[in-house]
Amino acid sequence: MAPMDCLAYSKALLKPLAFSFASGSSLPTCDTWYFRNAYNMVLHKFGEKLYSGLVSTMTLHLKEISKSIEVAQGASFLEELNRKWADHNKALQMIRDILMYMDRTFIPSTHKTPVHDLGLNLWRDNVIHSSKIQARLRGTLLELVRGERTGEIINRGLMRNIMKMLMDLGSLVYQEDFEKPFIEVSADFYRVESQQFIECCDCGDYLKKAEKRLNEEIERVSHYLDATSEAKITKVVEKEMIENHMSRLVHMENSGLVNMIMDDKYDDLGRMYSLFHRVSNGLSILRDVMTSHIREIGKQLVTDTERLKDPVGFVQQLLDERDKHDKIISFAFNNDKTFQNALNSSFEYFINLNPRSPEYISLFVDDKLRKGLKGVSEEDVEIVLDKVMMLFRYLQEKDVFEKYYKQHLAKRLLSGKTASDDAERSLIVKLKTECGYQFTSKLEGMFTDMKTSQDTMQGFYAAMGPEIADGPMLTIQVLTTGSWPTQLSAPCNLPSEILGLCDKFRTYYLGTHTGRRLSWQTNMGTADLKATFGKGQKHELNVSTYQMCILMLFNNADMHGYREIEQAMEIPASDLKRCLQSLACVKGKNVLRKEPMSKDISEDDSFFFNDKFTSKLYKIKIGTVVAQKESEPEKQETRHRVEEDRKPQIEAAIVRIMKSRRVLDHNNIVAEVTKQMQSRFLPNPVVIKKRIESLIEREFLERDKVDRKLYRYLA
C-alpha cells in the first residue's frame, strides 16, 4: 500500500463524517477502510503526520462551524451552538474510534493530547473562545438568567446543555466563561433588589422575598447549572440580601425581631432564624437583641410597683413570660441551645434585680399549695411545680427563699390549709434534688412533727378518755424547735377551760418524753367556737387562739373595756389591737361591737358582744393566719436574720478551705468561698473579708509574716 498523504487522508476522513452527521445518516460503509489506513499510517511511522493533519483539518472545519454560529440571530444563536456542539461530539466519538490505534500507541509515547481531548480543546479554542462568540455567549447566558429572575420563561433544557458543554470543556472554562461573571452580575442584581425591597417592605415581607430568591437560585442550579455553583450563588444571595441588611432588619421599627417576638409570629421568626443561620454572626445578632429585649421587659416587670402588690400574679406573669419565650425558641428557633442559655441568663439577671423575688416565689407556691391546685390532675401539678423550680434555680439568694418557704409552710401546716399533701412532698423532693439534703432536712422535720403529733393526740385521748370527754376538743401539734421557724412565744392567759386541758396534756406528754421542755405557742393556734346571738341564731366561728381568749371573756360579761381585756389577756399590744380590729371592725365578721365606731383601736374603747350580728353563712372564718406579703419592718427583720445566718456559713467555709489548703492568698479565698456558697447565695466580698478578720482576731487564722497577701491556718 502506498503511504497516503496524511493530510489528504484526514481531509478525506473528516468530510464524510461531517456530512454524514449533518444529514443524520451514519458513516459510509467503507469505514473499515478508515480504520485500516489509520492503523497502517501509525504502523509505518506516519503518526506525526496523521496527528498534525487531524489538528489542522479539524481546526479549519471548526472555524467554518464558528462562522455559521456567528451569523445566527437572536435566540437561534444558542440553538445553533448547541446543535453544532452535539454534532461535534458525535464526530469526535467516531474519530476517536477510528484513530484508536493512534490513541493507544503513538499519542502516549509522544505525550500528545489524546484525540477526544484534542477535539474538545479545538472546539474550545476555535468556537467558544473565538472573538465573535466568547463575549456574545457570556452575554446571552447572563441575559437569560436575568430574564428568568424577572419572571420570564426561558429554555432550561437548552441552558442545561450549554452549561454541560462548558463543564465538559473543563471546569476552568465553565468558571471563566460563565460562573465568575454570573456571580458578579448576580451580586449586583441582588444588591440593587435588596435595596429596593428594604425601602418598601417590612421585615417579615422582606424575609419572605429573600427566602424566595434563595430557593429560586437553588432550584436554578439544580436545573441547569453545575452543582458546584450552588454554594457560590447562595453565598451571594445570603450576603447581599441578608448579611448586608442584618442590623436594619432586626431593628426595624414595628416589624423587627422584637415585634415578632411580642406577637408570637412563629413563621416569621422561624424564617428569620433559618436565614440568619446561614450568615456568620447572624444568629449572634438575633440572640443579642432577644437577650436585651427579655432583660428589658423583665426589668420592667420586677420594678413595676403596681404589679408587685399582687405577688402571686407577679410570679404567674414571670412564668407566662418564660413559657412564651420558651415556645418561641422551640417552635421557631429550632430549640437552639444557645438561645435557651440566653433566655436563662436573662431571667437570672432580672429576677435577682428585685431582692423580694425569693419571697414572692414562695408566696406563689404557698397560694398554689393552699388552694390553687384543687381539682388539677397529678401531672399538671407536677408541671406547675417544675416550672416553679425553674424560677427557683434563677434565684441567687436561695437561702432567703428557704426562710420564707419555711415560714409559709409552717402556717400552712398549722392551720391545716394544705390542699394536697402529695404536692407538698413532691416539691420538697424537687428542692432536695436541686440543693441537697441540708436544704430540706428541716422542712421534712416539720412534716414528721405533724405526723407524730397526730399519733400523740390519739394516745392522749385514749389514755385520758373519760376524764376529758365532755370538755372542749383539743388538737395539739408538738413542734421541734430546730425545724420550725423561730417565733418568740409571747405570754397569753388562756381561759380556765382550756388551761386545765393543756396541763393534762403537758403531764401526759412529759410522762412519755422525759427531759423535754414544752412551751405553748399561743400566737399560732386556731379555735372553733359555737356562738349564739341575740335572736338565737347560732354560728360557728373559726378564730385564732388570741381571738378565742378575747371572745371567751364575753361569756362573763357583755361589755369589756380595752384596758380590761389587755390586763386579762396579757398579750402584746400590737397583736391585741389587730385581733380586736378583726373582731369588731370588719364588715360581715363583726361579732363584737366597738364604741366609738372608729376604724382604729384606742385604749379607751369599749367592746360589746354584738347581739345583732347576722351572717348568711353558718361557719364564719375570722382567723388572721394567712401568709401575706411582709410589711416593711418585717421584711427588714427577715433580711437581717438571713444576713446573720450567712455569717457562720461563710466562716465555716473559710475554715474548711484554710484547713485543707493551709496557706492561701486573699483573692483565692474569696473565689473559693463564693464557689462553695453559690448554691445558696452570692456572698459579698466585703462580708467575706470581715469574717476573715474576725477569724484572725479569734486566732483561727493569721496573716503570713512575710507575704502580706497570704493567710495561714492556725491549728
Added chain:
Amino acid sequence: MLAWKMQAEKQGYFTIEEWRRGLKALRADTIIKLKKALPELEKEVRRPSNFLDFYSYAFRYCLTEEKQKSIDIESICQLLDLVLGSQFHSQVDLFVQYIRTQVDYKVINMDQWMGFYRFCNEISFPDFSNYDPELAWPLILDNFVEWMRAKRS
C-alpha cells in the same frame, strides 16, 4: 518607752525583775543617769528594727483586762498620736479623724493596729496611688481609703 525597754507586762506596774532588767540595759543606776539615758532610748526605739517591736508592744501594753483583744477608739487615737504622731503626722491625723467618725468599728484589734503601721510605711500619701484593695489589707483601711477619696472629690 521605758516600759518597753523593761518589757513590762502590765500597764502602770513594774516588777522588780523588769525594773532591774530595764535599768541594767540602760546602764543607769541613778535618776540623773536615767534622765540622760532617755534621749538615747528614744533613738533606739526609733531604729526601724526595734520600732516594729515597740509599736506592737505599745498596743499590748494598753490591753489592761485579761483576755482583752482590742482597744476602744478614743484610746487608739491617743496611742497613735503618741507612738506615730511624729513620724507620720498627716496620716495619723486623718486616720484618727476617720475612725472617730465611722460607725462600723467600735474597737481596734491587733491586726488592724499592725496593718496601719504597714500602711503608713508602704502606701504613698496622700494620693494612695499604690493602694490595692484586692490585697489583704484590713477592711477598716479599705474603708479609710475610700473615705479619703470621697472627701477629696
